[in-house]
Amino acid sequence: xxxFKVVKGFDTAMNTPxxxxxxxxxxxxxxxxxxxxxxxxxxxxxxxxLSFEEGMRLYATPQLNVVGYLANIVRERKNxxxxxxxxxxxxxxxxxxxxxxxxxxxYARPKDDPRAYTMTPEQAADKVRNYxxxxxxxxxxxxxxxxxxxYSYYLELLRAIKAARPQAHIKAFTMVEIDQxxxxxxxxxxxVYEDLKAAGLDALPGGGAEVMxxxxxxxxxxxxxxxxxxxxxxxxxxxxGLKTNATLLYGHxxxxxxxxxxxxxxxxxxxxxxxxxxxIPLSWHPEKTxxxxxxxxxxxxxxxEIAVARLMLDNFPHxxxxxxxxxxxxxxxxxxxxxxxxxxxxxxYEIIRxxxxxxxxxxxxxxxxxxxxxxxxxxxxxxxxxxxxxxGLENVSTTEGGLVEQFANKGHNIENLDxxxxxxxxxxxxxxxxxxxxxxxxxxx
Ligand code: SF4
Numbered sequence: 119x120x121x122f123k124v125v126k127g128f129d130t131a132m133n134t135p136x137x138x139x140x141x142x143x144x145x146x147x148x149x150x151x152x153x154x155x156x157x158x159x160x161x162x163x164x165x166x167x168l169s170f171e172e173g174m175r176l177y178a179t180p181q182l183n184v185v186g187y188l189a190n191i192v193r194e195r196k197n198x199x200x201x202x203x204x205x206x207x208x209x210x211x212x213x214x215x216x217x218x219x220x221x222x223x224x225y226a227r228p229k230d231d232p233r234a235y236t237m238t239p240e241q242a243a244d245k246v247r248n249y250x251x252x253x254x255x256x257x258x259x260x261x262x263x264x265x266x267x268x269y270s271y272y273l274e275l276l277r278a279i280k281a282a283r284p285q286a287h288i289k290a291f292t293m294v295e296i297d298q299x300x301x302x303x304x305x306x307x308x309x310v311y312e313d314l315k316a317a318g319l320d321a322l323p324g325g326g327a328e329v330m331x332x333x334x335x336x337x338x339x340x341x342x343x344x345x346x347x348x349x350x351x352x353x354x355x356x357x358x359g360l361k362t363n364a365t366l367l368y369g370h371x372x373x374x375x376x377x378x379x380x381x382x383x384x385x386x387x388x389x390x391x392x393x394x395x396x397x398i399p400l401s402w403h404p405e406k407t408x409x410x411x412x413x414x415x416x417x418x419x420x421x422x423e424i425a426v427a428r429l430m431l432d433n434f435p436h437x438x439x440x441x442x443x444x445x446x447x448x449x450x451x452x453x454x455x456x457x458x459x460x461x462x463x464x465x466x467y468e469i470i471r472x473x474x475x476x477x478x479x480x481x482x483x484x485x486x487x488x489x490x491x492x493x494x495x496x497x498x499x500x501x502x503x504x505x506x507x508x509x510g511l512e513n514v515s516t517t518e519g520g521l522v523e524q525f526a527n528k529g530h531n532i533e534n535l536d537x538x539x540x541x542x543x544x545x546x547x548x549x550x551x552x553x554x555x556x557x558x559x560x561x562x563x
Pocket of ligand 1: 215223261
C-alpha cells in the first residue's frame with residue numbers, strides 16, 4: 119500500500135486515503151500546497167475573509183485550477199449544486215449617450231449620429247408585449263445617457279413596461295443613468311428612488327462602476343460618475359429598500375490591484391447595507407470601440423475573474439457568469455469556478471453585437487437548462503430575488519427562439535442597430551479616437 123504524507127486538514131488512522139472522496143481531498147491539498155496557497159485554503163475552509171494581499175496572490179498564481187477549486191468550496195457552501203437561471207428580457211431603450219466611454223461600442227453621439235435611436239415608452243412596452251406568451255419574471259432595462267430625456271420620460275418608461283407585464287420585476291438603470299435621472303429630477307437621490315419605485319422599479323442591475331480606479335476612470339470614462347459617486351448612489355438605493363447587483367468590467371487597461379480594490383470597496387459597502395445580491399464579472403469586447411487594438415480577454419481570464427470574485431466577495435450571496443459576454447462554453451466551466459448563476463434567456467441585447475464570433479444573443483430556456491445539466495449542476499429557475507420558480511426541466515420550452523426571430527429589433531429602427539455589424543460603419547467611440555488623433559496631429563504640425 120502506498121504511504122502518503124500527512125496533509126494539514128486531512129488525516130486518517132493510517133494517514134492514508136480510504137475513500138475516493140478522501141483521495142480527491144488529498145490530491146487537491148497537495149495541489150494547493152504546490153501552488154503555495156495552503157494558508158488561503160485554511161482561511162477558505164474556516165470561512166474567513168481574504169485580505170487585499172491574498173487577492174493579489176490569487177491573481178498571480180499560474181495554478182488557475184487551484185483558484186477554481188478554492189472558489190468552488192465557497193460556491194458550494196453558499197449555493198450547493200444549484201445553478202440559477204432566469205427567464206428575462208432586455209430592453210435597451212436608447213443608445214444615445216453623451217459620456218463617450220472609450221471601451222463602449224454601443225453608444226451614439228447625441229448629435230447627427232445615424233445609429234441613434236430612442237424608444238418612446240410605448241415602443242418599449244410593445245417590445246415587452248411581444249413576448250407576452252413567455253412567462254418572463256424579469257425585464258432588464260438599461261440604455262445610454264441621453265441628455266434630452268426629461269425626468270418624466272423615465273417614470274413613463276417604467277409605468278408603460280409595468281402595465282405591459284405587471285407580474286414581472288423591472289430591474290432598471292445603471293448608477294450612471296441614475297446619476298442623470300437625479301440631475302434631471304433636480305431632487306435628492308432618496309426622493310428619486312421613491313418616485314421610481316412608485317412607477318414600477320423593483321431592483322437595479324448595478325452596472326456603471328466598471329472598475330473602481332481613479333486612473334482608469336480618468337483614462338477611459340472620465341465623463342461618468344466616479345467610484346465615490348457610484349457607491350453613494352448604490353448606498354442610497356439600498357437604503358431605499360432596492361436590491362442591486364454590481365459588475366466588474368475587465369480585460370481593457372485595468373491592472374490587478376485595481377480589480378482587487380474594486381472587490382474590497384464592494385464588500386465594505388455590502389457590510390454596511392447588505393443590499394447587493396450578485397456580482398457579475400463582465401468580459402470586455404473591444405470590437406468597434408476606440409480600444410479595438412487591445413486583445414479581448416481569454417477564457418482563462420474569464421474563469422479567473424469569476425473565481426477571484428467568489429473568493430474575495432465573502433458577503434455576496436451570488437456570482438454570475440454572464441454567458442452573453444463570456445460565451446456559453448466558458449459559463450459551463452465557470453459553474454465549477456465559483457459561479458452559481460448563468461443569467462437568462464435575454465431575448466434581445468444590443469450592448470454588444472458580435473456576429474464575427476457567431477455569438478448568439480439569445481438562448482431558449484431549454485438550451486439554458488440543458489447547458490447547466492451538461493455541466494453537472496442542478497438547474498433552478500429563479501425570479502430576480504432568487505425565489506425558486508421551477509426546477510430542472512419543468513417549465514422549459516424552445517418557443518423563445520422562434521419569438522426572437524419574429525420580434526427582435528422590431529419596435530424601433532432596426533437599421534440603426536444592424537449597421538454596427540457592417541465593416542464600413544464607424545461607431546461613436548471609434549470616431550472619437552480619430553478626432554483625438556487628428557487634434558494631436560494638428561498640434562504636432
Ligand atoms: S458605457 Fe459609457 S458610453 Fe456606453 S452607453 Fe454606458 S455611459 Fe454611455
